[in-house]
Amino acid sequence: MPGDTPPRRSRIKRLLLFSDSVILIDPSDKAVVNDGEIVEQFPNMTIRWTSRGPFPRSNDYEDVMKNILAETVGLQRDGRIQILKPTGYSEVDPGINWTLHQSALSNEALVRASVPDMLPSVPEPKPPTGVYTGMAMAQSGYKSKYDIGFKTPFDFPAMKGWTGYAWGRLGRAIKFIRRAYGLDAYPIAVDPINNSILQAIGNLTFEVSPKPDLLAQMTIATWVEPEKLEAALIDMSWTEVIRLRKEVLPAIGSLRTNLTNKVQELGLRAAKDMDAYVREFGKIKQEYEVEKEKLADAWEKLKLGGALKLSGAIAGGYGLNLFAGPMSWIDLTQKIIGLGAAAGAALSPEITALVPARRKVLSHPLFVFEKIRGS
Secondary structure, three states: OOOOOOOOHHHHHHHHHHOOOEEEEOOOOOEEEOOOOOEEEEOOEEEEOOOEEEOOOOOOHHHHHHHHHHHOHHHHHOOOEEEEOOOOOOOOOHHHHHHHHHHHOOOHHHHHHOOOOOOOOOOOOOOOOOOOOOOOOOOOOOOOOOOOOEOOOOOOOOOHHHHHHHHHHHHHHHHHHHHHHHOOOOOEEOOHHHHHHHHHHHHOOOOOOOOOOHHHHOOEOOOEOHHHHHHHHOOOOHHHHHHHHHHHHHHHHHHHHHHHHHHHHHHHHOOOOHHHHHHHHHHHHHHHHHHHHOOHHHHHHOOOHHHEOOOOOOOOOOEEEEEEOOOOHHHHHHHHHHHHEOOOOOOOHHHHHHOOOOOOOOOOOEEEEEEOOOO
């Protein structure tokens, strides 16, 4: 999942070691809705939407990403790295991204979760210029099908900077979570901001909101300590990383597949009661720890054994959070829209049909987010 700053090369290299393919976001994708991303037909005209919901970004974001894309052309050609373009895709309807975003903005918990860095010691940022709410485009006398009528967005009075950042970050997360499921991919957050947003969205899958930070405590230890492994990968070329990957994937592939399958099964069978979910999750953690020990020899042979977490992994430090809620992705999407819809608003059959992706998607959301220092 993209953040305010470009991903570190060492982080992409680390994800390559454990993933069949890593999907990066094209830097030209700058908003919840980019120019021309939504096209609506009306009786007498066709309307192409202009940009809506700009993403907060560091000044060097586009330059760094362009350099990374140029360096990894060979990996892109082989499919090990995929680039997600902002327009012309068909796996999800882009207009629903906007409907979801507008709905989510009225949810105080989601908006607050988007600015975990809003602290007295942190200067208020200046958000990118653009339209964040409303302004759905339509022919005179008609209404956009994506504008179902929304509740008033939650904001931070007298803090326009933090409000803009929260709204932009939340829209960005929703857009790429939805696109990930349309591609049968798992969204993975490797920064505190996206971690916070994913946890808040995960809370919505339960009938009664969990106690604060409970989801964050449900940690399955990661295969390696990210910080140590990334330090070892910094000076490795992309070619050397792929060579190492050939050794790592066979050793880790079975564990990764079994782990994600079990967590997803948990989402299918667990009651919407949080205590029941945590009990079942605990069983998976115990099984995982046993299986992980079997990988120690393989890592030692690669001379990366020092990065492998062999004890105390669950207690703290770093880890991998896998969350599969007891609510289908489609139901969760409709719940977010329902929570943000104005009184009396109703989803039309046309919009309801557009909520799912246009191809088969994972029936239950599986969020992957790292437990990292400071998050």
